[in-house]
Amino acid sequence: xxxxxxxxxxxxxxxxxxxxxxxxxxxxxxxxxxxxxxxxxxxxxxxxxxxxxxxxxxxxxxxxxxxxxxxxxxxxxxxxxxxxxxxxxxxxxxxxxxxxxxxxxxx
Amino acid sequence: xxxxxxxxxxxxxxxxxxxxxxxxxxxxxxxxxxxxxxxxxxxxxxxxxxxxxxxxxxxxxxxxxxxxxxxxxxxxxxxxxxxxxxxxxxxxxxxxxxxxxxxxxxxxxxxxxx
Numbered sequence: 001x002x003x004x005x006x007x008x009x010x011x012x013x014x015x016x017x018x019x020x021x022x023x024x025x026x027x028x029x030x031x032x033x034x035x036x037x038x039x040x041x042x043x044x045x046x047x048x049x050x051x052x053x054x055x056x057x058x059x060x061x062x063x064x065x066x067x068x069x070x071x072x073x074x075x076x077x078x079x080x081x082x083x084x085x086x087x088x089x090x091x092x093x094x095x096x097x098x099x100x101x102x103x104x105x106x107x
Numbered sequence: 108x109x110x111x112x113x114x115x116x117x118x119x120x121x122x123x124x125x126x127x128x129x130x131x132x133x134x135x136x137x138x139x140x141x142x143x144x145x146x147x148x149x150x151x152x153x154x155x156x157x158x159x160x161x162x163x164x165x166x167x168x169x170x171x172x173x174x175x176x177x178x179x180x181x182x183x184x185x186x187x188x189x190x191x192x193x194x195x196x197x198x199x200x201x202x203x204x205x206x207x208x209x210x211x212x213x214x215x216x217x218x219x220x221x
Contacts, residue, residue, distance in 0.1 A: 001170055034209070044154065046209025055209055087154055091207055094142050094167045096156040 002026050006088055006099025012107040019075040021102045023088035028068045032092040035064055035073045038101075039084045047086075048073060078104070109134040111204045111212035119198075119219050125191040129204030129212060130184075137162040137182045141207050145178060145189045147200040148214075157202075160187055194219045 003026040013019050023033065031051035036044035046055045048064035051071055061076045075082055083106055088099040115127035129143070136143065142159035149155075158168035160178045168176050172191070180187040191198060199219045205211040 034207075036209075038154075043203060043211040043214050049208065089154075091142075094159060095169075096144060096146075096159065098146075098154040098156060101153045 001095060002029060002090060002092065002097050004088055004090055004097045004099040006102060008102060009100060010103040010105060012105050013078050014107045015078055015080055017078045017107075019078050019082075019104060021073045021086055021088075023066075023071045023073075023090075023099045025069045025071075025090055025092075029090045029092035031067045032090055033064075033066070033071050034089045034091070035062075036087045036089060037082075037084045038087065044087060075104075109206070109210050111206065111210060113202060113204050113212045113215040115215060115217070117216060117218060119194055119217060120221050121195055121219055122193055125189070125194050125198060125217055125219070127189045127202055127204075127215065127217070128186050129188070130186050132185070135182075136180065136185050136187065139206075142167070143180070143187050144205050144207075146203045146205055146211075147198075148203070149197070149200040155200075157189065157191075196220070 005024045033051045035048040038044040047058050047062050052064045063074045065072050085101050085103045087101050090097050110132045112130045119125045144159040145157040158178045160166045160180050175192045177190040196219050201214040201216050203214045
C-alpha cells in the first residue's frame with residue numbers, strides 16, 4: 001500500500017503569512033493527489049485536485065505543486081478563515097491514502 | 108448537483124456488524140468512471156480510507172480492514188453500502204461516503220458501545 005507522509009503535523013502562523021505543507025508518497029503516484037481542508041464538525045472540502053488544479057470556488061491564495069512523490073500545498077497569505085486542518089489524499093490505482101493531517105493554528 | 112447521504116444506525120454493539128448505506132442523488136452511480144468510497148474519522152483523529160467500489164462491483168479495501176469489510180453496490184437504488192464486522196470501540200468514528208472530485212456526504216457518527 002502507498003504511504004503518504006505529511007508534514008508538519010501542526011504549525012502556528014499569523015494572518016498574512018505564507019504557509020507551506022508537504023506530502024511525500026512512498027512510491028510515484030503521478031499527479032493523483034488532492035488537498036483537503038477540514039474544519040471542526042464538517043466534512044473535508046476539496047481545495048486542489050490533480051496536484052495543482054484549483055477546485056472551482058476556492059480562493060486563488062491556495063495553490064498546489066508537485067508530481068511523482070513530492071507535493072506541496074501553499075497558502076500565499078493566510079486568512080482568518082484558513083485556520084483548519086489540511087489533508088493530502090492520493091487516489092492512484094484506486095486505493096486511497098490520506099496524509100496524517102496538518103493543523104494550522106493561530107499564532 | 109451530485110450529492111451523497113449516509114444512513115444507518117448510530118449505535119452498534121461490540122462484536123456486531125456495522126452497516127451503512129450511501130445514497131447518491133443528482134446523478135447516476137453507474138454513469139461515471141469513478142470509484143465510490145468509504146472513509147472514517149475517529150474522534151479527534153485523522154481520516155482513514157476504508158475501501159472503494161466501482162458500479163460494476165469491483166472493490167478495493169484498506170489492507171488493515173480488509174478481513175472485516177464488505178462494500179457492495181445497488182445500481183437500481185443508486186446506493187452503495189458498507190458492512191464492517193466484529194466491531195470494537197476502536198471502530199467508533201464519523202463515517203463518510205465520497206467520490207473523487209471532492210464530493211462527500213456530510214458524515215454519520217457511529218458509536219460502538221454496549
